[in-house]
Amino acid sequence: MCRKPVGEGAKRVTTERGSVVIWWSLAGNGVRTRLRGVAQPGEPRQTTGRGVAAADTGGLPAKDDLRLLRAFAARYNRCGASPPAARNARMSTAFRDDAGSLPFRPAGAAAWLRDCLLAERDRWPLWLPVLLGLGVAGYFWSPWEPPPWLGAAAALVLLAGFPALRHRGGLRLLLLGSLAVALGLAAAQLRSAVVAAPVLERSWGPAILTAEALASEPQSRGWRLYLRPIEMPGLAPEALPDRLRVTVAGLDSPPEPGSRLTLRAALRPPSPPALPGAFDFARQAYFQGLGGVGFAYGAPRLLAPPETAGGGVWHAWRLWWSDLRQTVTTRIAAQLDGPRGAVAIALITGQRGGIPDAVQAEMRDAGLAHLLAISGLHMGLVAGLLFFFLRAGLALLPGAALYHPIKKWAAVAAAAGAFVYLNLVGASIPAERAFLMVLVVLLAVLLDRRALSLRLVAWAAAVILLLAPESLMTASFQMSFAAVTALIAAYETWQRRRDNYRERYGPLRRLGRYFLGVAATSVIAILATGPFAAFHFQRMALYGLPANLLAVPLTAFWIMPWAVLAVLLMPFGLEGLALVPMGWGIDLLLANAAAVADWPAAVLPVPPMPDWGLGVMVVAGLWLCLWQRPWRWAAVPLLVIGALSPLGFEPPSLLVSGDGRQVGLRDPEARLWVPSQRGSRFVLDTWTRHGFVAQTLTWPQLGAAAKGRLSCDPLGCLYRDGPVSAAILLDPRAAEDDCAAAQVVVSLEPLRRQPCSGPVAVIDRFDLWGAGAHAVWLDPQGPRVQSVAGQQGARPWSPFPQRRSAWKSGEAQ
Structure with a gap:
């Protein structure tokens, strides 16, 4: 069977009047066409019109067909490039209107946009997870x-409208996109309702807690236990949370x-953001089923072994x-101690709690933190x-290699190993995404197909968004899919050239190109994940490229192979080998991280990126990666606008923590003045990053500071910023x-019995x-105040609506 019956790079277009063959000039000379029965490309032929071959039409109405072909060619030419060669396409009667005339009108902005969209119709499915994510983000x-019925009702209404639009292709496509948005909203609402569970309304304990141990995670000092409460004095059985997280210091095993078990513990509800717009641990805990967090006094006491515990x-x-x-x-910790053991545990089991804070900081500052988070690389x-x-092992057996599909056997075994690794590391969102992609690639091996494409990424993203829509709001999901999407888009662009290099050059030059590929991969990943790092962490590692040039090959060719072998040897007690x-x-990896992190200006602090800035960069990045024709470069100006959006950041002048224990004043010199630096380090670090603070200082107990703007006495402080002033009591x-x-x-104390009616x-x-927590901007036109409750809204994971309701009903204590 001839694979190329009409020549290299040909396309067959089917209309209601007959079959027409179009081939694309690889030399850039535009589009040439012929009808069925005409000589093959390269044979003598006459041409009529610009780039159109004259032919014996065999009784077909050539005039209309050639007009259709010219319009079809113009559709691609107006987009600036010809479609890829050797790809089948069909042009149906949808390209004609009811009167039989062509829908391609004279050039215009709307016509150009429509033509480019039609030219990229094979890329439309890639936007499905984007539309799902739009509904989830909404x-x-x-x-x-x-309302809990909103998403499902919208999806049903849109689905019911499909039959009425079966002859209106454009409106039907718009309806399909709206349906995807509605499905994303419905998935998020369903997930929120399914995971709903009791949460502690106020601090509990210290008291005796009876619980069932669910899991544990090593910490630098002790262990973090995940428990299912069985009895908590003062709480009814129906008010017990599903899961608790308790840190036990000094626990050996x-x-x-x-x-x-039983243990004496003090618990509190999951903390809301430390300031408006910061990381929302309460929302994360809600979807993880955590109803309380805290610490224990002393070691737990065992009541019953695992055999007596039930559960399904x-x-x-x-x-x-x-x-x-x-x-x-435990087996890894027995062989490797210190930071090396903690990193080995993180790479094999996904538990990073035991890595010292200093080591994590060095890995983060060197741009190597991605090696500690289980993702597609691992x-x-x-x-x-x-x-x-x-x-390779099966290939050494002649009987198996000659008569059996050993490649497919290896693919099945690799899929099973990936499934074991997924569950061993706790099935995090990046690990689930990576497993889905690996599974499809191995399935393609079983079906003798090639599967590394953006459609694979889109499929994995759609599955995760439907099953765990809350993952869209996490940094791990955003950075993971951003890096993979950008890398595969770049891979598709350079695929043909890379294949030529592979055939043309020898082993040494191919090895050099491998390291060049690692460098290019690092640059692309840094550029793709940089906006999300700036948005979530307000910092960027400047030397990630040289650090990854050593760290990635070291991890791929030395560390991870020994890790796989260690797990395989554990049943025999030989993991130490x-x-x-x-x-x-x-x-060597940690030494590399420490050296790079110690370089001058290894980390660049950046102002917080606004929500709209990140949204613009996400849309522009997707436009650049998902389309293939030159019109995708129209996203570059939007990328520049999004990258410059942090320049408009206006830091708050006054910050107050939610527990009333900390208050901070930020002066124009980017210095944060606090009454004491012995408070919560997490709160101070969050204020430093989100306030773009250069230095944290303690305000004087008596006297002036901040160039005379701040004056304090034992009763409080008064801060003046132009015509506006703020008093901290x-x-x-x-x-x-x-x-x-x-x-x-x-006031850090209640003022209800002492009315204060003068201030704004x-x-x-x-x-x-x-x-x-509150943030205050001392604008010359008047102060602006934002609170966490106002930023969160009345959501299931927010504790403030219940508090305000209890306050108004007089039940608050």
């Missing part, structure tokens, strides 16, 4: 909780998953993997190593004077309890 960005098949499945993860962690290496070595050389590679006795002198008054804004202990 749910999470909404300031109020939508954790309890076995499934065992029942799914519960038993999770406990089995938790026990295996804990066993593997999943691909595990599956690839299993596939390569199993296939592989863990020791793995530790040598980890030592450390003692309510200063309320009378400060309320008369300042436009903004902040008054924030006291009751306001902090009912609305969370």
Whole structure:
């Protein structure tokens, strides 16, 4: 069977009047056409019109068909490039209107846009997860909780409209996109309703907690236990949270998953953001089923072994993997100690809690933090190593290699190994995405197909968004898919040239091109994930490229192969043979990170990026990666606009923590003045990053600071920023004077019994309890106040609506 019956790079177009063949000039001379029965390309022929071959039409109405072909060619030419060669396409009667005339009108902005969209119709499915994500983002960005039926009802209404638009292709396509948005909204609403569980309304304990151990995670000092509460004094059974997270300091070995225990603990609800717009741990905990977090006083006491604990098949499945993860962690820690052991545990089991903060900071500053988070690199290496070595081993057996599909056998074994690794690391969102992609690639091996494409990424993203829509709001999801999408888009662009290099050059030059590929991969990944790093962490590692040139090959060719071998040897008690050389590679990796992090200006602090800036960069980045024709470069100006959006950042002048224990004043020199630096380091770090603070200082107990803008006495401080002033009351006795002198008054104690009616804004202990942390901008036109409750809205994971309701009903204590 001839694979190219009409010549290299040809396209066959089918109309209601006959078959027409179009071939594309690879020399850039435009589009040439012929009808069925005409000589092959390269044979003598006459031409009529510009670039159109005259032919014996065989009774077909050539005039109309040639007019259709000219319009079809113009559709691509107006987009600036010809479509890829050797790809089948069909032109149906949808390109004609009801009167039989062509829909291609004279050039114009709308016509050009329509033509380019039609030229890229094979890329339309790539936008499905984007539309799903738009519906998910609409749910999470909404300031109020939508009616639970809204998403499903919208999807049903849109689905019912399809039959009525079966002859209107454009409207039907628009309806399909709207349906995807509605499905994203419905998935987010359904997920929010399914994971709903009781959450502690206020602090609990110290008291005796009876619980079942679910999982454990090593920490630098002790263990973090995940527990299912069985009895909590003062709480009814129906008010018990599904899961609790308790840190036990000084614990040598954790309890076995499934065992029942008691311990004395102090718990509190999951913390809301430390300031408006910061990381929302309460939302993350809501979707993880965490109803409370805290710490224990002393070690837990075992009540019953795992055999006596019940719970169902799914519960038993999770406990089995938790026990295996804990066993593997203990075996690794017995062979490797210190930071190398903690990193080995993170790479094999996905538990990073035991890595010292200093080591994590060095890896982050060197641009190597991605090596510690289980993602596509690790999943691909595990599956690839299993596939390569199993296939190589079977190839040594003549009987198997000659008469059996050993390549497919290796693919099945690699998929099984990837599934084991997925569950061993806890099935995080990046790991799930990587597993889905690896699974499809291995499935393509079984079907003798090639599967590395953006459609694979789109399929994985759509599945994750439908099953776990809350992952869209996490940095791991955003950075993971951004890097993979950009890398595969670049791979598709350079695929043909890379194949030529592979055939043309020898082993040494190919090795050099491998390191060049690692460098290019690092640059693309840094550019793709940079906006999200700036948005979530307000910092960028400047020397990620040289650090990754050593770290990525070291991880791929030394560390991870020994890690896979160590897991395979654990059933025989021989894991030490592989863990020791793995530790040598980890030592070199950590030394590389420490050296690069110590370089001058290794980290660039950046102002917080606004939501609209990130949105513009996401849309522009997707436009650039998902389309293939030159019109995609129209996204470059939008990328520049989004990258410059942090320049418009206006930092708040006054910050107050939600618990009322910390308050900070930021002066124009980017210095943060606080009463004491002994408070929560997490809150101060969040204020430093989101406030773009250069230095944190302690304000004087008596006297002036900040170039005379700040004056303090034992009762409080007064800060002046131009015509606007703010007073911070450390003692309510200063309320009378400060309320008369300042436009903004902040009191760390309640002021309800001492009315303060003069200032524009008054924030006291009751306001902090009912609305969370506050940020204040001292604008010349008047102060602006934002609270966490106002930014969160009335959402299921926000504790403030319940607090305000209890306050109004008189039930608050």
